[in-house]
Amino acid sequence: MSFELFALPDFIIDETIAPLGPFQRLKIKLADFRNRLLGKWNSLDSKQKLMTGAAGAGIFVGTLIGIVIIAKKGGGLPSFFSGKKGIEINVSQPEEPRDRMALLDGVLITKSQYDELSNRRPLAVVVDNHLDARPLAGLDKADLVYEALVEGGITRFLAFFWRQTPESVGPVRSIRSYYLDWIAELNDALFMHIGGAVSSNPLANALGIIQQHGMKSLGISGRNTFWRVNEKQAPHNAYSSTKKLWEEAERIGWQPEGTLTSWKFKSDPPKADRPKTDESQQQKIKINWNGWGETTFSVTWVYDAQKNVYLREQGGGKAVDEITNEQLFAKNVILQYSLQTLANDGTARILYQTIGTDKALIFLDGKVIEGTWKKNNRLDRTRFYDSEGNEIEFNRGTTWVGVIPIGSEVEYE
Numbered sequence: 117m118s119f120e121l122f123a124l125p126d127f128i129i130d131e132t133i134a135p136l137g138p139f140q141r142l143k144i145k146l147a148d149f150r151n152r153l154l155g156k157w158n159s160l161d162s163k164q165k166l167m168t169g170a171a172g173a174g175i176f177v178g179t180l181i182g183i184v185i186i187a188k189k190g191g192g193l194p195s196f197f198s199g200k201k202g203i204e205i206n207v208s209q210p211e212e213p214r215d216r217m218a219l220l221d222g223v224l225i226t227k228s229q230y231d232e233l234s235n236r237r238p239l240a241v242v243v244d245n246h247l248d249a250r251p252l253a254g255l256d257k258a259d260l261v262y263e264a265l266v267e268g269g270i271t272r273f274l275a276f277f278w279r280q281t282p283e284s285v286g287p288v289r290s291i292r293s294y295y296l297d298w299i300a301e302l303n304d305a306l307f308m309h310i311g312g313a314v315s316s317n318p319l320a321n322a323l324g325i326i327q328q329h330g331m332k333s334l335g336i337s338g339r340n341t342f343w344r345v346n347e348k349q350a351p352h353n354a355y356s357s358t359k360k361l362w363e364e365a366e367r368i369g370w371q372p373e374g375t376l377t378s379w380k381f382k383s384d385p386p387k388a389d390r391p392k393t394d395e396s397q398q399q400k401i402k403i404n405w406n407g408w409g410e411t412t413f414s415v416t417w418v419y420d421a422q423k424n425v426y427l428r429e430q431g432g433g434k435a436v437d438e439i440t441n442e443q444l445f446a447k448n449v450i451l452q453y454s455l456q457t458l459a460n461d462g463t464a465r466i467l468y469q470t471i472g473t474d475k476a477l478i479f480l481d482g483k484v485i486e487g488t489w490k491k492n493n494r495l496d497r498t499r500f501y502d503s504e505g506n507e508i509e510f511n512r513g514t515t516w517v518g519v520i521p522i523g524s525e526v527e528y529e
């Protein structure tokens with residue numbers, strides 16, 4: 117049996133005579149394809165037609181078996197087998213552009229994320245650094261970290277959170293008066309601490325300063341803001357969470373006010389523009405605090421050119437997060453030199469000069485910038501400048517500020 121299909125007249129596909137629409141052109145192409153296919157079929161002998169038909173039937177049956185196997189494994193049958201009308205198509209939404217900047221660490225975020233940040237104040241937590249407190253939790257997710265001496269050569273952290281929200285931060289410890297100046301400059305941030313310095317010297321009387329300025333202490337005004345763990349001994353075993361603290365601030369009514377004054381930020385340089393060094397030549401920053409020599413509080417930062425970060429070491433070993441066990445790192449490391457004095461209140465408490473100006477070393481991109489820091493008043497943002505007076509542009513990401521007393525031992529390569 118043979119099929120004879122008529123050939124289409126030439127004038128039908130000549131659009132200069134009869135312009136055609138898209139549907140008409142499609143019909144013509146399908147008809148031409150059918151003509152060619154049946155022409156091939158008619159050219160086969162009986163044996164060839166039998167073999168071709170058997171192959172086609174095998175493909176059809178194999179396809180059906182495959183569909184059934186997929187359905188039994190939980191994939192379900194396509195709509196044309198299940199009797200459902202139509203074809204279900206999952207269309208993913210386009211990714212929201214990251215065209216906003218988080219004001220605390222400069223990381224680019226989406227408008228939705230920026231709007232969420234705008235609904236809460238920055239949050240600071242005083243974090244212990246005693247040997248019995250380590251390892252510490254939550255510092256790996258801080259947007260900004262200050263490290264300063266308290267007394268006896270012991271350092272303590274003031275970790276700021278805004279973009280990232282760790283479930284556990286701590287151990288939480290008491291606050292000192294100079295930390296309050298760094299809190300005040302970040303839009304009167306919320307802060308969490310357990311206890312604080314009480315002193316006959318008004319400059320060192322941290323709890324008195326909090327009351328004087330009506331600062332937003334969740335360690336005083338909050339409730340159920342921390343818990344203690346059994347794995348560590350008090351007072352090095354109290355922890356809190358950013359979620360719990362922000363919820364408590366909302367209950368109290370401490371809503372965000374004003375706009376945070378941001379530093380300047382930039383993107384990382386290309387890998388080709390970073391220092392090309394092997395492990396033995398990596399830039400290292402070594403810090404001994406105010407003449408105390410090499411102690412468990414001595415810090416070393418090691419530059420990793422591949423990731424363009426500074427890896428933190430402390431007391432001769434890697435400083436790691438308690439939850440993730442990952443080494444702590446910073447995109448920028450600042451050493452802010454400050455005049456340290458005694459509180460002269462009958463205790464070993466100290467004071468730092470936080471308002472004014474002095475020397476600063478800024479480490480980023482495997483290089484060092486010798487510059488200065490400046491803070492005009494209690495509410496003014498501390499800013500950093502190079503030797504020519506240009507404000508520093510930091511890499512996007514976490515910045516660690518080591519506030520070191522003048523005279524501290526610092527080595528860097």
